[in-house]
Amino acid sequence: MTNENMNIVIVGHVDHGKSTIIGRLLADTNTLPLGKLEQVREACRRNSKPFEYAFLLDALKDEQAQGITIDAARVFFKTIKRKYIIMDAPGHIEFLKNMVTGAARAEAALLVIDAHEGVMENSKRHGYLLSMLGIKQVVVLVNKMDVVDYNQKRYDKIVTEYKEFLLEIGVEAQSFIPVSGFMGDNVAVYSAKMPWYDSMTVLEKLDQLDNAQTPENQMFRMPVQGVFKFTAGGDDRRIVAGTIDAGKVKVGDEVAFYPSAKKSKVKSIERFNAAKMDEDSVASATGFTLEEQIYITRGELACIPIEAKPQVSTRIKTKLFWLGKEHLGSNRSYIIKIGTQKVSAELEKVMAVLDASTLVKTERQFVQRHEVAEVIFKLEKEVAFDKAENLIETSRFVLVDNFEISGGGIIVDSLPDEVEQKETAKNNNWRKAAVTREERAVKYAQEPLVVLISGKKNAGKRNLAKILERELFTEGKFVYHLNPDELVLNTQTTREECLKKIAKLSHLLMNAGCIVVAAVDDIVPKEMTILYAEINSDDMKLVWLGEIDDYNPAIDLHLDLSEARASAYQKVKNLLD
Amino acid sequence: MVHLTKLENRSIHILREAYANFKDLGMLWSIGKDSTVLVHLARKAFFGHVPFPLVHIDTHYKIPEMIEYRDNYAKQWRLDMIYGQNVEALNAKKTFPDGNCTRLECCRLLKTEALRATLNGTGARLRLNHETGEYELEKNPTAFTGIIVGVRSDEEGSRSKERYFSPRSQQNDWHVGDQPPEFWNQYKTDFAPGTHVRIHPLLDWTELDLWEYIQREKIPMVSLYFDKGEGKRYRSLGCWPCTQPVESNASTVAEIVEELRSGKFSNIAERSGRDQDKEDGGGLEELRKVGYM
Numbered sequence: 001m002t003n004e005n006m007n008i009v010i011v012g013h014v015d016h017g018k019s020t021i022i023g024r025l026l027a028d029t030n031t032l033p034l035g036k037l038e039q040v041r042e043a044c045r046r047n048s049k050p051f052e053y054a055f056l057l058d059a060l061k062d063e064q065a066q067g068i069t070i071d072a073a074r075v076f077f078k079t080i081k082r083k084y085i086i087m088d089a090p091g092h093i094e095f096l097k098n099m100v101t102g103a104a105r106a107e108a109a110l111l112v113i114d115a116h117e118g119v120m121e122n123s124k125r126h127g128y129l130l131s132m133l134g135i136k137q138v139v140v141l142v143n144k145m146d147v148v149d150y151n152q153k154r155y156d157k158i159v160t161e162y163k164e165f166l167l168e169i170g171v172e173a174q175s176f177i178p179v180s181g182f183m184g185d186n187v188a189v190y191s192a193k194m195p196w197y198d199s200m201t202v203l204e205k206l207d208q209l210d211n212a213q214t215p216e217n218q219m220f221r222m223p224v225q226g227v228f229k230f231t232a233g234g235d236d237r238r239i240v241a242g243t244i245d246a247g248k249v250k251v252g253d254e255v256a257f258y259p260s261a262k263k264s265k266v267k268s269i270e271r272f273n274a275a276k277m278d279e280d281s282v283a284s285a286t287g288f289t290l291e292e293q294i295y296i297t298r299g300e301l302a303c304i305p306i307e308a309k310p311q312v313s314t315r316i317k318t319k320l321f322w323l324g325k326e327h328l329g330s331n332r333s334y335i336i337k338i339g340t341q342k343v344s345a346e347l348e349k350v351m352a353v354l355d356a357s358t359l360v361k362t363e364r365q366f367v368q369r370h371e372v373a374e375v376i377f378k379l380e381k382e383v384a385f386d387k388a389e390n391l392i393e394t395s396r397f398v399l400v401d402n403f404e405i406s407g408g409g410i411i412v413d414s415l416p417d418e419v420e421q422k423e424t425a426k427n428n429n430w431r432k433a434a435v436t437r438e439e440r441a442v443k444y445a446q447e448p449l450v451v452l453i454s455g456k457k458n459a460g461k462r463n464l465a466k467i468l469e470r471e472l473f474t475e476g477k478f479v480y481h482l483n484p485d486e487l488v489l490n491t492q493t494t495r496e497e498c499l500k501k502i503a504k505l506s507h508l509l510m511n512a513g514c515i516v517v518a519a520v521d522d523i524v525p526k527e528m529t530i531l532y533a534e535i536n537s538d539d540m541k542l543v544w545l546g547e548i549d550d551y552n553p554a555i556d557l558h559l560d561l562s563e564a565r566a567s568a569y570q571k572v573k574n575l576l577d
Numbered sequence: 578m579v580h581l582t583k584l585e586n587r588s589i590h591i592l593r594e595a596y597a598n599f600k601d602l603g604m605l606w607s608i609g610k611d612s613t614v615l616v617h618l619a620r621k622a623f624f625g626h627v628p629f630p631l632v633h634i635d636t637h638y639k640i641p642e643m644i645e646y647r648d649n650y651a652k653q654w655r656l657d658m659i660y661g662q663n664v665e666a667l668n669a670k671k672t673f674p675d676g677n678c679t680r681l682e683c684c685r686l687l688k689t690e691a692l693r694a695t696l697n698g699t700g701a702r703l704r705l706n707h708e709t710g711e712y713e714l715e716k717n718p719t720a721f722t723g724i725i726v727g728v729r730s731d732e733e734g735s736r737s738k739e740r741y742f743s744p745r746s747q748q749n750d751w752h753v754g755d756q757p758p759e760f761w762n763q764y765k766t767d768f769a770p771g772t773h774v775r776i777h778p779l780l781d782w783t784e785l786d787l788w789e790y791i792q793r794e795k796i797p798m799v800s801l802y803f804d805k806g807e808g809k810r811y812r813s814l815g816c817w818p819c820t821q822p823v824e825s826n827a828s829t830v831a832e833i834v835e836e837l838r839s840g841k842f843s844n845i846a847e848r849s850g851r852d853q854d855k856e857d858g859g860g861l862e863e864l865r866k867v868g869y870m
Contacts (some may be wrong), residue, residue, distance in 0.1 A: 005580050074730055076783075097758035100738070102761030133760065225593040230626040239624055243590045243762070272625045273617075273794060285589035298597055323758060337763050340597070398763040405758050405765060562682060 004082035006211055009103045011089045011130065012112035013122040013398035015263060017143040020181035022086055025202070028188030028533045031077040032056065057088075057138060063183040067389045081207040086110075089126075096125075097323045100408070103130060107212040108174075115154055115178070116147045118160050121357040127162075127243045128356040128372065131171040132321060133393055134410065137209050138166075140173050140228055141202060145194065146180040168359060168410065174209070177202055186343040204475030216281045219249035219307040221386070221394045222337030224300045228287070239270050241287040242302065242340070245393040248281035249288065250362035251371065257300035258384030259312045260554030261537065264290040278484055295548065295555030299341040300385040301394065310386050310394065312413035315348070316528075319388075320409025321356070322367045324401050328375070329366040335400040338411070341383050345399070347569070348376040376415065381529045385411050402571055440513030448510035450535055450574060459561060461519035463567060464545060468517050471569045480509055503534035510539060515576070525553040541575050581790050589779035590762065592622040592725065592742055595776045596629065598725030598766035603659070603696070604632040608643040609672040610798055611727035611779055614787055617796045618778065619725075630704075632724070634694060636687035637667050637814035638674060646799040650706055658705040659715065661695025663687050674688065674818045689817075696721045696773070709845070722768075725776045731783045743775045744768055785837045791828045792830045804828045812842070 028030050036056070042550060044051040057075075075086040087102035089095075108131050109552045115121050130138055140162060146156045155178045166173055177186055178197050185191035188203045200208065222242040229238045233472040249255065256263045262334045267289045269280050280286045301310055322328050328347060336345040351374040362487060367373040375498050388395035390412040399407040441447055451468065453461045462483075469481040487493075499520070506516045523542075531540065539558040548558060557575055595602055603629070604619065606612045619627045634645060651658035666672065666686040671684035694700025698718035706713050726734050740756050741762035768774055774819040779787075791798060801822075804810040809822040823842075827833045836842050 076731065098756070100760055101758045102754075123735045225590070226597050228623060228626075228628075230623065230628060237624070241593060241622075241624075243586065270624050273622045274621075283583070283591070285586040285622070335767065345766050362738055371794070396761045398761070400767050403765075405763065408758075408760055408763070 001184060005085070005342040006082055006206075006209065007085050007087065007106045008088050008108045008110060008206065008209075009087045009099075009106035009135075010110045010112065011099055011103065011122075011126040013114070013117075013120040013126075015219050016112045016114040016117065016123070017054075017181045018088060018112050019057045020052060021110070021141065021143065021187060022088060023201070024181045024184055025086070026056060026075065026077055027053060027115060028032035029079060029180050029203070031076050040284065057469060069115075069375075070215065077410075078541065079203060080411075084206065096129075096305045099126065100129060100133065100321075101294075103135060107134060107136075108139065108206075109135050110139050110141055111173075112141045112143050113158055113162065115142050115144045115158060118158055118471075119165070123162065124165055124357040124359075125370070127166060127171065129321060130171055132319070132372070134396075135238060138171060138173050139202070139205055139209075140143075140176045140177045141562065143181055143301070144186060145178045146183045150178075150193045150554045151184075152194070162452045163488055165359075170227070172405070175199065175205060177205060180423070214464070216248050218246040218282070218391060220249050220253075220255075220302070220304040221245040221310070221391065222249070222286070222302040222381045223341070223394075224296060224298055224302055224465050225340050226298050227296060230524035235570070237289055238293065239287040239289055240296070240302065241285075243261060243285045244280065244282050245339070246278055246282055246391055247304070247307070248279060249286075249302075250276045251288075253304055254306065255302050256292075256309075257294075257296045257302055257554070258310050260296060260300060260383040260571040261312075262296055262300075264292045264294045267291045277436050290336060293558070295544065295552065295558055297554070299339075300481035301339060301341075309366065310384045311384050311411075312369040312384050313414040313416075314382050315376065315415035316379065316385070316411045317374070317376050317396070317415055318409045318411050319372070320367075320399070320407050321372045322406065322407040324368060324369060326401065326404030326406075327366040327368055327372070328399070328407060329403075332401070334377075334378065334406075336377065336383075336397050338383055338397040339394060343383055345377045350375045354499070374412075381526050387412070387414065388412050437511075444513050446477055446513075446515060446576070448513050448515060448539065450506045450510065450516045450518065450531075450540040451543060451572060451575070452523070452531070452540055453543045453545060454521065454523040456547055457521050459546035461545050464518040464543075464559075465517045467569060468572055472515060472573075473518075478513060479515040479517065482506060482509070482516050484518065484520060496527075500533075503531045506531075506532040506540075523553060528553045536566050543572060545576070581786060581793060584623070584782055584786060585790070587781065588615075588618045589622040591764070591776065591778040592619055594762075594764060594766065595723055595725055595742075595778075596623070596709070599717055599774070601631045601720045601721045601725040602629045602725070604629060604725040605692075605727070606633050606647070606658075607727070607814070608633065608639070608799055609727075610648050610787055610791065610802065611782075613798060614782075614790060614796060615727040615779060616650075616654075616656070617794060626652070627656055629725075630659045632721075633658070633660040634657055634688055634691050634695060635660045635662050636816050637662060638672070638687070640801060640811075640820075641813065642801055642813060643799055645725050647666055648705070650797070652707065652710065655707065656705075658712075659695075659702050660712070661691055661700050661702050663691035663694070664701060665715060666690070677763065680819055683819075696724060720773070723775050723776055725778065727779050729779050729782050729784070729787070730780050736780075739777050739780055740765070741777050742766065743777065744772055745775060746772050759860060772840065778816055785834070788830060788834045788837060798830070 012018055020484050027037055041051050041054050053079045074529045077084050087106060089099035089102040111118055111126060141380060142155050142158050159176045178194055179202060182185060183546055185193055185200045188201060190201055222244045224240055227240050251266050251268060253266045254263060255266055269277055270287045282466060303310055316502045334345045335341055350365050353364060353367055353371055353373045356372045384392040395410045398410060453465055455461055465481050469479055472479040482505055484498055484502060487498055502518055509516045543557045544555040545559050546561045594632060606616055644833060652869055663686055671677050671686055673680050697720045702718045703712040703713040704715045728737050730739060740759050744765055745751055801811045801814060804826050807828055808824060810825045812823045827836050
């Protein structure tokens, strides 16, 4: 036996025969503990009940720690080719979130439809969700063929109807198989009762499915899970860690982190208890050090910019399914998790609500439990992602409502955000001026720039700002120290208003060709967005003084508190060139 | 990618998610094979370091070799080691070996109760001081908001229904029927104050996977797992009054792998040497609902 494993999920409408098919698979692959089948048959005979293979699952559930542990939630069996874990997803609509959980771990799905009852609500809803979850291998089992006298017309009708539905949602079923879990037709053994069907049994089909392959030839994407530096043990490596979602990365590659757009080169790939390597690829939980110390944190998306840049925006158009008890509506704010990014989100607009079982669209501004919808979200700050059509892995998100994961979906489009619109306005301003930015740059022999100094309170930021202003001035630069204290009109002025003023004034001073130095206590990523509304991110350098933690915005230069005055100035100056 | 590497990557991803999301994070280390593999995976996830404390519930009836092994590796690997104990029950001799309660009641007092008090900080916690090599009473212990546990879904029925991130109420209640959805590497990491989350990075591993991984990674195991010439070894470790060795001549990891893959244990449940599982049908599931691992 090979060491190959495959996770499959079995889904379908309630009572369409999932448990019977699983019971049959277990019995026919000799996975059951010795004597189990006879024991259950005997129990049925004693209680004058007709034997059903579904009872095997109930019997096994009761077994607990005896024999091989098998449970309705995860069922283990094996063929000569490989080992399988079947995740049994409840058919009842109340358990849709369990179905989603089971299906999300699967590489392939068996979707069961009752030949007698035909295509039902959940046959379609589950089909739709499988496609949204990204499961490409779907095998449709038309079950209970014995009940319809193995009638080929009945089978063909269901196949035609369901294929049509799948076509509408853009899914192609791997194959359709007429089966009877009860009689064992075409499950593990080929059935003579349906001579019109000459393709594979369920088991043959399973063995023929491919293990999910994650191709390496995509663009590199790795959500940063954390930047680790464990100095206590005398280890001074600073390692960017995460699981690679797509593509590969090599030592020497230039990587950029979004949304901050900070760049550096991969210096080494780090690994504990394993051979050293110079390259790592998709699905690997990896870590690497950088040649240049840039300060990035959890949540950034690592990319190789020459391959393809991701989208960065505060407004996203999505396709989602909703599992929350409360409606998804515009009256509250949610947390959206994309990769390792986590930001708060508000519903801006519902484009369409879709009943996943009928595909009928409704126009209303909220989404109910178990519905799928197309909606626009407005986010508290910029996030980095890919459009689903470009790369599905980095387009995925979940929504958290009141501590619970209440929905999930994919980002289909990146919309222009307010910041971006303002940026266009900024650029227009530059163009319209009688004297251009370039002309001023030549005249003053400098590029206008904002040097923002931040760090914990009382770290000496104001002092550093003064030093910088003096030194730059002495050197002949056109520079101004913008003191936030002078912008506070009265005690009612909020921090946000103050930051908006700093942004506005910095923008004007830069228009005039000036270098601006400003110091602000403990700035957080969200507040950077306020500044970016007026200042292009390329035109602002963040200098961090003293202690840093995990929640800092992306930093351009880190200075120790003890840094000598002269060297601090030199380092900032390097930043300006 | 080979099966073991896939399992390893997913577990590492989960460990890093736990570390990023929970301020007061700890990992249970029972000294058994599962949680010892978990410690190894943590060292992999954090490049040689284990950046959170390891918590051992010392029932006082653990096989002495286990404690010796624990302290050796805690020192060698510089682990932040903590243990907790139900001192009241032990002092009052309310234990099965003392003949004063049933096996299940003993488990509840020495494991479940001790665990609850150790995790929420109300019970005594002893922490290894690496300078002196001695355990010291921890001052002002805080409650853990996230606790990493080495359960596997193939161990028994109730564990097969677990999530990777499983929320528990203040009373440690577990609502099997109403668990959070998990998909696409996204887990429940947001929770109301007063609750905590159990994190299960080994959920997808089987007993055989685990031994194959121990073999591949050369992870040192407590010697009780190996036959030392008496034709017996432990397959699962617990308290000595309730855990029996199995008949086996396997004296190396390779021999254990063989025994599980196609040998005498390929068809026999791992916990068959544990007497408390046999007390009554739903014993373990009931214990787990109130906090047993």
